[in-house]
Structures are given as structure tokens and as C-alpha cells.
Amino acid sequence: MSLINSLGISRTALQAERLRMDVVANNxxxxxxxxxxxxxxxxxxxxxxxxxxxxxxxxxVLAGRAGTGQSGVAVDAVIEDPNPPRRxxxxxxxxxxxxxxxxYPDIDVANEMTDMMSANRAYQANVTMLNTIKGMAQKALExxx
Numbered sequence: 001m002s003l004i005n006s007l008g009i010s011r012t013a014l015q016a017e018r019l020r021m022d023v024v025a026n027n028x029x030x031x032x033x034x035x036x037x038x039x040x041x042x043x044x045x046x047x048x049x050x051x052x053x054x055x056x057x058x059x060x061v062l063a064g065r066a067g068t069g070q071s072g073v074a075v076d077a078v079i080e081d082p083n084p085p086r087r088x089x090x091x092x093x094x095x096x097x098x099x100x101x102x103x104y105p106d107i108d109v110a111n112e113m114t115d116m117m118s119a120n121r122a123y124q125a126n127v128t129m130l131n132t133i134k135g136m137a138q139k140a141l142e143x144x145x
């Protein structure tokens with residue numbers, strides 16, 4: 001596996017984690033949204049990742065048969081949470097039903113913050129990987145001098 005392939009793998013991870021962070025931010029921003037264009041309250045979203053391409057085994061690298069196929073991570077889908085919305089009694093709210101209940105998104109701030117921290121740590125790890133690859137490339141260029 002070349003340094004270029006490693007850069008590509010880290011790039012896919014950075015893109016995926018950035019999208020995950022965007023989705024978490026959107027969830028937090030809409031945690032009190034009782035109306036959407038589709039009707040009803042906002043639905044919490046989450047990102048599904050999948051492995052992209054085929055991984056290269058260490059044995060194939062040693063044998064010089066490592067393919068150049070793209071590896072890394074890909075976003076499989078952004079899905080809506082199937083859980084029902086929270087019902088809150090607010091009879092004066094314009095979105096209240098006949099019984100006085102308003103439907104709010106089922107979003108837990110603690111879960112969203114945990115997802116945000118996890119995405120942040122994964123992003124930081126991949127930035128560290130990019131910096132390490134850059135350092136390796138610089139050392140390889142210094143050897144050639």
C-alpha cells in the first residue's frame with residue numbers, strides 16, 4: 001500500500017466524519033422543531049457507514065500483489081430515527097392537537113453530544129494520520145538528497 005492510498009483512506013474518513021458532525025449539528029438545531037415541510041416534527045437522523053472497497057491483507061503487500069483499489073469508509077445512508085416523537089402537553093401551542101399535546105423530536109442531548117465527541121475524536125485521529133503520512137513522505141524525500 002502506497003502513501004497515496006493511505007492519504008485516500010484518511011480522506012474518506014475525514015469526509016464521513018464531517019458529514020456525521022453536520023448531522024449531529026442538524027439534530028441539535030432542530031430538537032424543538034415541531035413542523036417540517038413533510039409535516040409533523042423533525043425526525044432525528046443518523047449516518048450509516050460501510051467499508052469502502054476491499055481491504056488489502058498484509059500477506060498480499062509482502063508478496064507485492066497489493067491492489068490499488070480504493071479502501072476507506074463510505075457513507076451508506078443518512079437515515080431517520082424510527083422512534084415515535086415525544087408528546088408534550090402544551091394546549092396553548094399552535095401545533096397542539098385536539099387533546100393539547102404537541103409532538104417534539106425524540107432527540108436526547110446527551111446522545112447527540114456523545115456522537116459529536118466520537119466524530120470529533122475520529123476526525124482528530126485521521127488528521128494525525130495525515131500528518132504522519134506527510135512526515136513519512138518528507139523523510140523519504142530527505143533520504144534522496
